[in-house]
Amino acid sequence: MLERGYGAVGYDAVAPNARHLVLRHDLDMSIDAAVTTAEIEAELGVAAHYFVLLRTEMYNPWSDHGRRQLDRIAELGHEIGLHLNASLYPDDAAALDRAAAEECSVLATLTxxxxxxISxxxxxxxxxxxxDDIAGRSHSYQPRYFHDIGYCSDSRGAWHHGHPFDHAAVGEGRALQLLTHPIWWDRDTARDPVAALDYFRAERDNVLMHALADNCxxxxxARGASPDESIEPTNG
Structure with missing residues (x-):
């Protein structure tokens, strides 16, 4: 995209008819994969928006490791926003607004x-x-970011809106919001979603085994201070 004359800008600066690229990353599964992406972008001289889940079983942003990784992303010049799982709250606008405000406050305290x-x-x-805004903040699906400019996403590990280079907005030289999930682009498993998730699961299992060895x-x-990640579970 940079070679096509696009420049990375924030949501607040995007102009629909300019070659503006809003880089968005939703951290659905891994903070570690996001750090890799953030470092590559920093080397290219671009800044992106990273959206963090607070209520998830996939990672713990409050752990020492999680906090250090989020600090690293911010230190590289990227913005950290809230990735809000609205399905966890009542289907009511006022309730969702309160929940978003609370989660934003928690994330601000963390970072x-x-x-x-918000995404x-x-x-x-x-x-x-x-x-409408939510909790007094803009969100990534408002018309000015979702309809007035191009939108492209790699949700579920594939370009369901077509490849960014083939997007109509890019062909016309208009602005584009590009959403990617770092988990799909980490290591050599890129372009194979199942392999990426298997690798992620193995990494998480290894972290858990070492935490058990440290704390139990x-x-x-039984397993040693550095348990072998290939250990087979016992019966019973």
């Missing part, structure tokens, strides 16, 4: 930085194109 943008995790059709004497006595 020590203001949270100014929705697996949004319902009612949220796509919603014109019987497990450490």
């Amino acid at each position: 020590g930085r203001p949270v100014e943008m 929705f995790h697996r949004p319902s059709s009612a949220l796509l194109g919603r014109p 004497e019987p497990y450490r006595a």
Whole structure:
């Protein structure tokens, strides 16, 4: 995209008829994969928006490791926003607004930085194109970011809106919001979603085994201080 004359800008600076690229990354599964992406972008001299889930089983942004990784992303010049799972809250605009405000406050406390943008995790059709702010903040599916400019996403590990280079907005030299999920582009598993998720699961299993060894004497006595990730579970 950079070679086609596009420049990366933030949501607040995008102009529909300019070669502006809004880079968005939703952290659905891995903060570590996001750091890799953030470092590559920093080397290219571009800044992006990284949206973090707070209520997820996939990672813990409050762990020492998680906080260090988020700090690293911010130190590289990227913006950190909230990735809000609206399905966890009542289907009521006021309730969702309160929940978003609370999660933004928590994320701001975690990162020590203001949270100014929200993206929705697996949004319902009612949220796509919603014109109103939420919790006093813009969100990535408002018409000016979702309809007035081009939109392209790699959701579920594939370009369901077509490849970015083939997007009509790019062909016309107009602005584009490009959403990618770092998990799909990490390591050599790129372009194979199942392989990427298998690798991610193995990494998480390894982290859990080492945490058990660090914190549970019987497990450490049986498996050692550095358990082998290939250990087969026992019956019973």
